[in-house]
Amino acid sequence: MLLATTTPTGAVVLGVAVFLASAVEMVEALTIVLAVGVTRGWRSALEGVAVALLVLAALVAAFGPALVHWVPLSALRLVVGALLLVFGLQWLRKAILRAAGLKAKHDEDAIYAEHVAELAGGPEPASGRDATAFTVAFKGVFLEGLEVVVIVITLGTTSHRLGLAAAAAGAAAIVVCAVGLVVHRQLSGVPENAMKMGVGLMLVSFGTFWSAEGVHVVWPGSELAIPVLVAWYGLVAWLLVAALGRRGAGYRAARATAAGGPAHV
Amino acid sequence: MSERTRDLRSAVRRWPGAFGHFWWEFLIGDTPELFVGAVAVVGFVAVLCLWPGLRTVAAYVAPVLVSLVLAASVAVAARRTP
Numbered sequence: 001m002l003l004a005t006t007t008p009t010g011a012v013v014l015g016v017a018v019f020l021a022s023a024v025e026m027v028e029a030l031t032i033v034l035a036v037g038v039t040r041g042w043r044s045a046l047e048g049v050a051v052a053l054l055v056l057a058a059l060v061a062a063f064g065p066a067l068v069h070w071v072p073l074s075a076l077r078l079v080v081g082a083l084l085l086v087f088g089l090q091w092l093r094k095a096i097l098r099a100a101g102l103k104a105k106h107d108e109d110a111i112y113a114e115h116v117a118e119l120a121g122g123p124e125p126a127s128g129r130d131a132t133a134f135t136v137a138f139k140g141v142f143l144e145g146l147e148v149v150v151i152v153i154t155l156g157t158t159s160h161r162l163g164l165a166a167a168a169a170g171a172a173a174i175v176v177c178a179v180g181l182v183v184h185r186q187l188s189g190v191p192e193n194a195m196k197m198g199v200g201l202m203l204v205s206f207g208t209f210w211s212a213e214g215v216h217v218v219w220p221g222s223e224l225a226i227p228v229l230v231a232w233y234g235l236v237a238w239l240l241v242a243a244l245g246r247r248g249a250g251y252r253a254a255r256a257t258a259a260g261g262p263a264h265v
Numbered sequence: 266m267s268e269r270t271r272d273l274r275s276a277v278r279r280w281p282g283a284f285g286h287f288w289w290e291f292l293i294g295d296t297p298e299l300f301v302g303a304v305a306v307v308g309f310v311a312v313l314c315l316w317p318g319l320r321t322v323a324a325y326v327a328p329v330l331v332s333l334v335l336a337a338s339v340a341v342a343a344r345r346t347p
Contacts, residue, residue, distance in 0.1 A: 150291070217324050
């Protein structure tokens with residue numbers, strides 16, 4: 001059986017999946033770092049970011065090559081595929097519920113304001129280094145980054161393209177930082193739900209493909225089945241959003257009435 | 266024992282719990298039905314693949330079953346929404 005990303009199509013789908021997934025997580029980390037930097041000062045916040053990035057890079061370097069060398073490919077695909085399937089289904093479910101209006105959208109501006117209010121009330125640093133700023137920035141980048149690491153390692157090692165996956169995550173970091181510098185406190189402008197929908201579709205597609213390959217399913221068209229899976233799950237997601245649309249409209253109207261605003265939110 | 270050593274030991278003791286908590290939240294969280302459903306689908310497909318003649322059929326069955334798991338979880342969430 002050919003590797004899943006030996007064709008340009010497979011490599012492009014892999015790169016886009018890692019890029020989008022990393023970008024979504026990085027927007028969340030950026031919200032926290034911006035809140036810490038603006039409220040508590042940039043020095044300790046950036047130190048926390050730097051240490052978290054070093055730890056994450058060490059995790060990729062330690063576990064990525066080890067997985068490739070020591071774990072049989074079919075076992076790796078079965079476990080990683082199942083992991084991606086579960087993870088992708090969670091993302092897709094949330095994105096569908098948000099698109100249908102049954103779940104509030106992720107509001108980065110509100111989260112930013114919440115973090116700023118919390119941090120402004122904290123104790124002032126006794127000396128030069130602000131432990132609160134360092135810890136909050138480190139935790140934010142490390143925890144969001146850990147999800148990126150899991151995606152990079154699982155998608156990268158299973159397709160034997162760890163370099164491509166890491167490069168896609170790096171590109172996402174550069175783009176998110178550049179956008180962050182421009183939009184600064186208007187992170188809600190990032191179309192996060194659409195990105196999550198796209199990532200969910202790709203993770204579920206890769207998860208289905210690899211977990212099935214791990215148990216020796218024969219895919220018609222080999223790795224060309226991946227874009228077909230993306231299209232299939234896209235159709236399913238669209239049908240689910242359409243089916244839930246009416247119910248979501250009622251929920252949005254009820255929420256708006258409770259908040260004292262107009263019904264068309 | 267100094268306070269610093271005690272803090273370090275306490276932090277080391279907390280790590281396995283925090284590690285387990287991360288993976289629990291990562292894989293299961295508030296949607297255990299997705300974890301159980303995905304494992305069940307992979308298990309069913311693995312059983313189908315015991316018969317070599319059904320290995321291509323399984324390629325069509327797997328995405329349909331995964332879609333059903335997703336639809337069921339979304340339907341449950343929609344029903345829970347007031």
